[in-house]
Amino acid sequence: MTLSEPQQMDMFWYMLLARRLDERAWVLHRQGKIAFHISGIGQEAAQIGAAFALRKGEDWVVPYYRDLALMLYLGYTPREFMLSLMGKREEPSSGGRQMPSHWSLRRANVVSHSAPVATQTPHAVGIALAIKMRREDKVVLTTIGEGATSQGEWYEAVNWAAIHRLPVIFMVENNRYAISEPVEKQMAVEGAAAKACGLGLEGIAVDGTDALAVYDAVARAVEKARRGEGPTLIEARMYRLTPHSSDDDDRSYRSREEVEAHKRRDPLLRMRQHLEAQGWLSAERLQAMEAEIKALVDTAVNEATQAPYPAPEEAAGPVFCTEVSHA
Ligand SMILES: Cc1ncc(C[n+]2csc(CCOP(=O)(O)OP(=O)(O)O)c2C)c(N)n1
Numbered sequence: 001m002t003l004s005e006p007q008q009m010d011m012f013w014y015m016l017l018a019r020r021l022d023e024r025a026w027v028l029h030r031q032g033k034i035a036f037h038i039s040g041i042g043q044e045a046a047q048i049g050a051a052f053a054l055r056k057g058e059d060w061v062v063p064y065y066r067d068l069a070l071m072l073y074l075g076y077t078p079r080e081f082m083l084s085l086m087g088k089r090e091e092p093s094s095g096g097r098q099m100p101s102h103w104s105l106r107r108a109n110v111v112s113h114s115a116p117v118a119t120q121t122p123h124a125v126g127i128a129l130a131i132k133m134r135r136e137d138k139v140v141l142t143t144i145g146e147g148a149t150s151q152g153e154w155y156e157a158v159n160w161a162a163i164h165r166l167p168v169i170f171m172v173e174n175n176r177y178a179i180s181e182p183v184e185k186q187m188a189v190e191g192a193a194a195k196a197c198g199l200g201l202e203g204i205a206v207d208g209t210d211a212l213a214v215y216d217a218v219a220r221a222v223e224k225a226r227r228g229e230g231p232t233l234i235e236a237r238m239y240r241l242t243p244h245s246s247d248d249d250d251r252s253y254r255s256r257e258e259v260e261a262h263k264r265r266d267p268l269l270r271m272r273q274h275l276e277a278q279g280w281l282s283a284e285r286l287q288a289m290e291a292e293i294k295a296l297v298d299t300a301v302n303e304a305t306q307a308p309y310p311a312p313e314e315a316a317g318p319v320f321c322t323e324v325s326h327a
Contacts, residue, residue, distance in 0.1 A: 018069035042241035045267030049214025082304030118151035147178020165230030208236030
């Protein structure tokens with residue numbers, strides 16, 4: 001399952017686009033132009049590796065809030081991301097009602113998730129059950145942070161998928177922290193992959209800073225699911241290079257030296273060096289990519305800035321039923 005040169009270059013392009021959009025979000029926040037940002041910096045390789053193993057627009061994806069790179073690959077646009085950060089009316093997830101990065105994209109089979117962590121996992125398993133009952137040739141990919149795998153919903157859903165051999169891939173993006181809680185205080189086993197054993201499904205730990213390694217692991221799990229052989233738990237190991245969110249100060253729970261050490265293992269850098277070593281990515285090509293992406297980000301920011309906010313009288317619109325019929 002080797003990816004071609006254009007495919008690997010595409011992987012890098014999406015990772016770079018996600019990174020530059022994410023960095024711009026931090027700037028917009030510091031400029032006081034947006035209220036909140038939750039970042040995926042450092043997690044792009046795992047997201048793109050998993051994304052490339054799917055049939056885009058056919059398979060179902062139930063992501064979590066750090067999955068910007070995954071969403072971009074599925075067709076979420078830079079403009080839509082900026083609309084979401086700014087809470088604008090045309091934002092596709094919720095018309096500006098939901099927090100940013102709580103993705104939903106009907107045209108890409110991406111289902112909205114709630115703010116309570118791990119509630120997406122039972123949703124993903126329900127979709128996988130429907131796929132099995134309808135005998136469709138589709139799979140579900142759902143992602144989650146390692147901290148959220150402590151939630152009851154997560155165990156219940158994974159257990160059920162294993163019992164019924166459902167076509168679902170559970171990818172844990174283990175970035176070592178759940179806000180201030182390090183992974184060692186979150187679980188007694190070495191990582192989330194080890195939990196698979198007790199639930200009766202295959203568990204695989206993979207280097208989440210290596211897009212190609214994650215692709216390989218997820219592609220195998222997808223093939224297995226399509227053959228009707230059930231779910232796989234994949235733990236992609238990585239590091240959260242930013243604070244938890246724009247509301248967090250990570251200096252209170254981890255050293256600068258630790259963060260700097262992980263920055264040297266930045267997945268974007270790793271992919272770039274790989275492509276350079278293959279002779280596929282020249283300095284000129286990289287410069288052209290950066291210029292193209294900067295233009296996309298600038299346009300997205302400008303368009304979203306000019307886009308309208310939802311009207312106050314629309315606020316309760318799709319949330320509460322306005323007309324109730326009494327039988
Ligand atoms: C049920 C629930 N408890 C607490 C929170 C607050 N909260 C939001 S994100 C988060 C940390 C989740 O950590 P992890 O699952 O490791 O994902 P990460 O944010 O590190 O990617 C917490 C505790 C929540 N949203 N839902």
